[in-house]
Amino acid sequence: MKILVFSDTHGRWQLCREVLDREGRADAILHAGDHYDDAIALSQVIEVPVYGVKGNCDWAGPEEKKLVLADVPLLLLHGHRYGAKSGLSSLYYKGQEEGVRIVVFGHSHIPVQEDDGQVLLFNPGSLARPRTGSPYGSYGRLWLEQDGIRVEIVEWRP
Template sequence: MRILILSDIHGNLDALKTILDSERYDAVWFLGDLTDYGPEPHMVLDTLRDLRPEVWVMGNHDYANAHGVDCGCGEKTHDLSVYTRENITQKLLTKEDLEFLKSIPLYREIRMDARDFYFVHGCPADPLYGYMFDFMPECMRNEIGGMIHTDILLFGHTHFPVRGIKENVEYFNPGSVGQPRDGDPRASYGIYDGEFHLRRIKYPVDRVVRKLENLVERRDYLERLKSILLKGKV
């Protein structure tokens, strides 16, 4: 089986569709954050629901929209998050969409290929807000402080792809589909076919920029959003 691994789409339908049209896959795992920053969160949600991911976990931005709370995201982009949430995401998602977001779990565990897989957006100790740019043993705890034992850990949230093995745990972050921030503006995603593979693909970013120009009235915010998309970094 060939599994497509996606995370942090952030309303960028063009990046998502480019991946889906170019890649061969039998199933999908989604690690959270389909909303905010981008122009088409409603269409990203519809596309994901049509895909019926076998694994889907809650992202901090999706939780913020579903429950009307702050995203708890990084200081450098927090104001962009609030602005796009209030002026794009909340205007385009229906009440039914928000109820659906509320139903998404904070984490998932499955067993496959004789191995245990743990899926989360941030990190096990802090599923929504914990940043893990590389493996951090202190993050391998549950909400009551107990140790989490798994063979494979999949996570997102940082917008930086990473793959490694430490303390007998194989870990993988596919990076961000719609908001890469590692200096490479191409959409980032992963493939699992018994092994993990990081992938990058160029998509029509100019099309996303034009859509934002029609939605974002604040020129300073628009220029920052465009810069992130075009440069792949904050």
């Protein structure tokens, strides 16, 4: 199962559409907030499931979503309530508490992929407003396969 992961698009959901046009097929889309409306807009123009949560810049939408995709439990949240800009410990413990294998988050606009074999923490960065020192935003690819989980951060160069 191929999943594309976005976060912190801040109203520029068309960038997600451009990524999808280049990527081709995906089985699902995850959007980790800021702006939840971008996930809604995207869900109206593509034919795969789109799961989104609200971030600290959103007024409406779910705070968190616990999902099971391809038999893998994961938690989708923005990260601002767990100190994502200052460390990953709270996110890690939240993942353990929820019994998930993957925590997908955003908020910091900085890509993260850390896996200790118990909880994978995955932040795709920001397509619209990167904070990596690069002018290019980023998104994530997440593969859930029989032989395991793979993640990749992709720098978006239009």
